[in-house]
Amino acid sequence: MKAEIISIGTELLLGEIVDTNTPYLAGQLSVLGIDLYFTSAVGDNMARLKGVLKQAWDRSDIVLTTGGIGPTQDDLTRDAIAALLGEKTEVDPQLKQGLINFFARRGLEMPASNVRQATLIPSCTALINSQGTAPGWWVEKEGKIIVAMPGPPGEMQYMWENQVLPRLQERTGAVLLTRMIKTFGTSEAKVDEMLSDLTASTNPTLATYAKLDGIYIRIAAKAEKKEEAQKMVDSREADVRAILGDIIWGVDDDTQEAVAGKVLLEKGLSLAVAESFTGGFLAHTLAADANSAHYFKGGLIAASSEVKVALGLDPKLVNGEDKAEVARAMAVLARQKLEATVGIGIEGEGHSEPESGMMAGTVFIAIDSEKAGLHAVQSYSGRLYQMKRRAAYYALFDLVKLLRA
Amino acid sequence: MKAEIISIGTELLLGEIVDTNTPYLAGQLSVLGIDLYFTSAVGDNMARLKGVLKQAWDRSDIVLTTGGIGPTQDDLTRDAIAALLGEKTEVDPQLKQGLINFFARRGLEMPASNVRQATLIPSCTALINSQGTAPGWWVEKEGKIIVAMPGPPGEMQYMWENQVLPRLQERTGAVLLTRMIKTFGTSEAKVDEMLSDLTASTNPTLATYAKLDGIYIRIAAKAEKKEEAQKMVDSREADVRAILGDIIWGVDDDTQEAVAGKVLLEKGLSLAVAESFTGGFLAHTLAADANSAHYFKGGLIAASSEVKVALGLDPKLVNGEDKAEVARAMAVLARQKLEATVGIGIEGEGHSEPESGMMAGTVFIAIDSEKAGLHAVQSYSGRLYQMKRRAAYYALFDLVKLLRA
Numbered sequence: 001m002k003a004e005i006i007s008i009g010t011e012l013l014l015g016e017i018v019d020t021n022t023p024y025l026a027g028q029l030s031v032l033g034i035d036l037y038f039t040s041a042v043g044d045n046m047a048r049l050k051g052v053l054k055q056a057w058d059r060s061d062i063v064l065t066t067g068g069i070g071p072t073q074d075d076l077t078r079d080a081i082a083a084l085l086g087e088k089t090e091v092d093p094q095l096k097q098g099l100i101n102f103f104a105r106r107g108l109e110m111p112a113s114n115v116r117q118a119t120l121i122p123s124c125t126a127l128i129n130s131q132g133t134a135p136g137w138w139v140e141k142e143g144k145i146i147v148a149m150p151g152p153p154g155e156m157q158y159m160w161e162n163q164v165l166p167r168l169q170e171r172t173g174a175v176l177l178t179r180m181i182k183t184f185g186t187s188e189a190k191v192d193e194m195l196s197d198l199t200a201s202t203n204p205t206l207a208t209y210a211k212l213d214g215i216y217i218r219i220a221a222k223a224e225k226k227e228e229a230q231k232m233v234d235s236r237e238a239d240v241r242a243i244l245g246d247i248i249w250g251v252d253d254d255t256q257e258a259v260a261g262k263v264l265l266e267k268g269l270s271l272a273v274a275e276s277f278t279g280g281f282l283a284h285t286l287a288a289d290a291n292s293a294h295y296f297k298g299g300l301i302a303a304s305s306e307v308k309v310a311l312g313l314d315p316k317l318v319n320g321e322d323k324a325e326v327a328r329a330m331a332v333l334a335r336q337k338l339e340a341t342v343g344i345g346i347e348g349e350g351h352s353e354p355e356s357g358m359m360a361g362t363v364f365i366a367i368d369s370e371k372a373g374l375h376a377v378q379s380y381s382g383r384l385y386q387m388k389r390r391a392a393y394y395a396l397f398d399l400v401k402l403l404r405a
Numbered sequence: 406m407k408a409e410i411i412s413i414g415t416e417l418l419l420g421e422i423v424d425t426n427t428p429y430l431a432g433q434l435s436v437l438g439i440d441l442y443f444t445s446a447v448g449d450n451m452a453r454l455k456g457v458l459k460q461a462w463d464r465s466d467i468v469l470t471t472g473g474i475g476p477t478q479d480d481l482t483r484d485a486i487a488a489l490l491g492e493k494t495e496v497d498p499q500l501k502q503g504l505i506n507f508f509a510r511r512g513l514e515m516p517a518s519n520v521r522q523a524t525l526i527p528s529c530t531a532l533i534n535s536q537g538t539a540p541g542w543w544v545e546k547e548g549k550i551i552v553a554m555p556g557p558p559g560e561m562q563y564m565w566e567n568q569v570l571p572r573l574q575e576r577t578g579a580v581l582l583t584r585m586i587k588t589f590g591t592s593e594a595k596v597d598e599m600l601s602d603l604t605a606s607t608n609p610t611l612a613t614y615a616k617l618d619g620i621y622i623r624i625a626a627k628a629e630k631k632e633e634a635q636k637m638v639d640s641r642e643a644d645v646r647a648i649l650g651d652i653i654w655g656v657d658d659d660t661q662e663a664v665a666g667k668v669l670l671e672k673g674l675s676l677a678v679a680e681s682f683t684g685g686f687l688a689h690t691l692a693a694d695a696n697s698a699h700y701f702k703g704g705l706i707a708a709s710s711e712v713k714v715a716l717g718l719d720p721k722l723v724n725g726e727d728k729a730e731v732a733r734a735m736a737v738l739a740r741q742k743l744e745a746t747v748g749i750g751i752e753g754e755g756h757s758e759p760e761s762g763m764m765a766g767t768v769f770i771a772i773d774s775e776k777a778g779l780h781a782v783q784s785y786s787g788r789l790y791q792m793k794r795r796a797a798y799y800a801l802f803d804l805v806k807l808l809r810a
Contacts, residue, residue, distance in 0.1 A: 012428075012431070012444070013431055013435075013441045013442070013443075014431060014432065014435045014441075015427075015428045015430070015431030015432025015433070015434075015435055016428075016432070016612075017428065018423065018425060018428045019424070019427075019428070020423060022424075022446070023417075023420045023421075023422065023424070024420065025420070026417070026418055026419060026420030027421070028420070029420075030418075030419045030420055036418045036419075037418070037447070037448060037450070037453055038446070038447055038453070039417070039418065039445060039446040040443060040444060040446070041443070041444040041445070042442070042443055045442070048442055052443070207421075209421070272712075278689075279688060279689055279692020279693060279697075280685040280686075280688030280689035280704055280706065281685075281689045282685075283684060283685030283688070283689075283706040284683075284684055284685035284688075284689045286684070287683075287684020287685055287686075288684060288793070292684075292708065293708065293709070296708045297707075297708055297709065297711075297712050298705070298706040298708045298709070298712040298716075299704070299705075300703070300704075300705060300706070301678075301685065301688040301692065301703040301704035301705070302702075302703045302743075303692060303697065303698065303701045303702055303703045304698070304702065304703070306702075306744065307677075307703040307744065310742065310743055310744045311703075311742070311743070337715065337716070338712050338715055338716070339711065339712065339715045388693070
């Protein structure tokens, strides 16, 4: 089965927005095992839109479109599909009432132009849009499928997951399940090498992705029934865990900060941080976690040696050579000053590497807790611009590992 | 003149990367006044790549391609263009020597496969790639142009700016200059309305963009000579400044943190922050500025009332109703504890708005400096999830305004 994606909207051709719908849908199709050979973008112009649709209809089995289904005269997707198939759009009374109700709930009258969003053609069924006013279209004719979805990524993804994906899975007679396994501290090349016995498999498949907070591994399994796909994913996850072991820190929507928070809460601990090298990135990351009010106390950010001294550190220590000891003193200071049971201290320095000329950063991460009996310091090096953020993830990863040890 | 953009690479069709080259080039073409009607992506497959190139060649005057000019067998762009034009690729001795030298400087021998990157066809001249090994192709034939550029965005943009844009400007007989004017604190709709007398102009043009740190206005002017375009941009910038006044905080690559840093340094001041609501985002933003070592002292991040007290604030004040006074006390505390001459305190709270059900945030921003004679507190409200970051920009914007008053 061959698919094609068309993004519709003049704003795409002016470079005003980045099209994230196409890569999202491309990733979904890849996981579904549906071949994608072409993607394209076209403006709000009837002749050109019809041309692009016609070409896609001729050469592909499934055409996915995003955009152009709003209420204005510029929104041409519905009319272009109708013209391509030689059908006529008509207002659907039920859809129209739904739109009237949508506006009424907001104390508004439906603008007359919105009635365009209540139109259908004989070959199409409406896809409910619970996130906006534009229903999608599911069109089936001559063994081919066109799916018209809204342009705003939130609306599009919700409709894809809840309305389009289940229908496609029905058509392809396959249920597809995925799981993302998240690791930290090992390079993508090394993870690939460790998993090389598993990557040849075509079902389930494995794919790796490099992110700031580590290497992700996506497991995707296709089966006739959900239970079957679930079993395949679970079993492959067990294989991956047996190989990768404790470099895995989470799955799917997990974040390192949320995982660390969960472990802290389980152990009845609270956290405070003192940062120089990362300049508040760790505190910001922790504070942004929805649950952090229950375990995160706060942070001390020191941009210079003088400030470290002003906050209470020993001047001799601060100005000395032993950065590991500075990190340790910072962890203790944060824990004590902010009345937490665990303290993290991050100290570091940048330097240019003589061989490569690359700017490298070395970071010292101390984790200190009287209550949990932890007094650890680790150091890591890497590219300077990356380390200024990655150091926060080293700290969270180390914290979880130590608390679980 | 009609242009078309083709992105080449199977990774684009697997959803593994987001194509940022296309929106970048689209924005550049829009500014150049060259019409862009279609963009597309195609994988590393000779038949499909040739099909897409042929279609673009038939319907457009300028075809821009990105990707597929690396050294491997998967890199098909050169061969596809040669096939389209019925020409033969041949190794160019000078290009080959350049590649050999490139590797020699790194103490390496050129891999045999890289010789593919030294090939040209009769209709093409090489575009130097100072950022990588893949030279671009500038092809002119039958009054049409094909430009083949590398896929990595850094290499592509550098080649575009230095090699492609000047040639296109020569062809179109026009020089194009742009300037981005950056504002804060006023909605995009309001900025559009204020500038409505200027937006009808087709040269220079105005376009607005909404960003987290404010509304940006892009001025673009086209002229035969650079001096002329420069004059037009300068004059339009003066018009915009006369209308928007002090909501403008910067131009082009300016960031609010760098602008604030510059003003602080000019006045011989230094800055420390105390944050609750923003959880370290302001400290992180300031620390990330390349110059911040000269003016930024550090921050105190308090995630709870208890921590505010532990850091030295009056418990009665902290637990009272007057959040503006808490913000003020935080600003003073930060300034004193971290030995800075200016302190910023950010306190805030989230609440659900009864009418809309929206989660709103109200933030109190205090700026305090004995030395500069500043003791100001302002409050702002907005969507909660946005305000947790936007508050940092309110603080920086207010700081610059107060220091310049």
